[in-house]
Amino acid sequence: MPPLLYLASASPRRSELLVMLEVPFELVLPRVEEQRRPNEAAADYVQRLAQDKATAGAAMAPRPLPVLAGDTIVVLDDDVLEKPVDKADGLSMLRRLSGRNHQVMTAMALAWQGRLEVVLVTTEVSFRTLSETDIERYWASGEPTDKAGGYGIQGLAGRFVVRINGSYSAVVGLPLVETEALLRRGGVLSG
Ligand SMILES: Cc1cn([C@H]2C[C@H](O)[C@@H](COP(=O)(O)OP(=O)(O)OP(=O)(O)O)O2)c(=O)[nH]c1=O
Secondary structure, eight states: OOOSEEEEOOOHHHHHHHHTTTOOEEEEOOOOOOOOOTTOOHHHHHHHHHHHHHHHHHHHOSSSOOEEEEEEEEEETTEEEOSOSSHHHHHHHHHHHTTSEEEEEEEEEEEETTEEEEEEEEEEEEEOOOOHHHHHHHHHTTGGGGSGGGOOTTTGGGGGEEEEESOHHHHHTOOHHHHHHHHHHTTSSOO
16 A cells, blocks of 8 residues: 555554554654744644654655654653663662652644645653652663653553543553544545
8 A cells, every 4th residue: 555644653552553543654764853932832742743743754754745753751840751771770760650640741743735734642641659669660671761751551560550530642642533634634534
């Protein structure tokens, strides 16, 4: 099947989730700098990054097809927790998340025919209290390194999650319901 869409993402989770929407797609891999501006609100930041990725993807796409991109951040007390830069950073994120609620924000952007639309999905996630042993063992699993907030709900950190209020697929990196609607608006999906 010829592609109808490009996904501008190196995230294997985003590719796996997009498969669920049954639209043939190919990857483009733009490089976009991820740096929050002073006083930039978390919701603005995550939407800007998704838009930057979609725009950069459209600039390098080999064919004039719509380009989808996303960004995920974890927000705790107005602080943005991105991917841990090292072990100390990863352990400190997990200690902060322990026994508390935080928000996971995922923005998805679609660039097509010179247009750009972005949607933001915010999900509340509750963690149980984590012991130092939980935290050290989880870090040693290798799972936290490439994930916003230093955890993956779909993996070993699933056992830390007491409840979520919102979209599970958004926490993993691509909100299925909202992305399907976005792809309909962009004419990628019909019906
Ligand atoms: C909170 C959480 C994040 N994540 C992942 C989703 C994203 O892949 C990653 C956040 O990093 P992002 O910067 O959103 O994305 P990425 O760098 O992995 O990929 P790309 O920019 O090329 O699209 O964290 C999980 O897999 N599970 C979780 O529970």
